[in-house]
Amino acid sequence: MIEVQEIFEVRYGVNLELNHMSPDPFGVPFVGRSARNNGVTARVARIESVNPIAAGTISVAGGGSVMASFLQPEPYYSGRDVYYLTLKSGIDLSDAEKLYYCACLFANSYRFNYGRQANRTLRTLHIPAPDEIPPWVAPTARYAVDNIRSRIENMAAEFSV
Numbered sequence: 001m002i003e004v005q006e007i008f009e010v011r012y013g014v015n016l017e018l019n020h021m022s023p024d025p026f027g028v029p030f031v032g033r034s035a036r037n038n039g040v041t042a043r044v045a046r047i048e049s050v051n052p053i054a055a056g057t058i059s060v061a062g063g064g065s066v067m068a069s070f071l072q073p074e075p076y077y078s079g080r081d082v083y084y085l086t087l088k089s090g091i092d093l094s095d096a097e098k099l100y101y102c103a104c105l106f107a108n109s110y111r112f113n114y115g116r117q118a119n120r121t122l123r124t125l126h127i128p129a130p131d132e133i134p135p136w137v138a139p140t141a142r143y144a145v146d147n148i149r150s151r152i153e154n155m156a157a158e159f160s161v
Helices: 095-106 137-159
Strands: 008-012 023-031 040-044 058-061 069-071 082-087
Touching: 058 095, 069 095, 095 137
Parallel strands: none
Antiparallel strands: 008 082, 023 040, 058 069, 058 082
């Protein structure tokens, strides 16, 4: 077992307030502290002065639904107390392995609640090292990733009619 910070750079998100943003059904996903819908609570109009967080990162709720962790398939904005994890230089993980780490992070949620957030301890939580990832992760998660991508593409096709 190793600390999260040994694999990932842990960064605080862009900390936007949803009630000050313009809804846009075709816009940028807004990731909040929700444990539902991959953490996406809305889609909002792009803000020219704010770059979205890169796709392929893991969002982690530091408060609210503490430790709700999701691999984000597209660039996104985030709300208050949402962190995002990017791989440290020299570490390469597949989407399947990142999904495994989402589950590992969420498995630590019992340590927290609304009064005890993960803000200070997220970096030092213990998770399996990359060489400890079980061999069944790749084929199982690959199916999940392909299924999610297919659903997103189908939804996008519906809206582009």
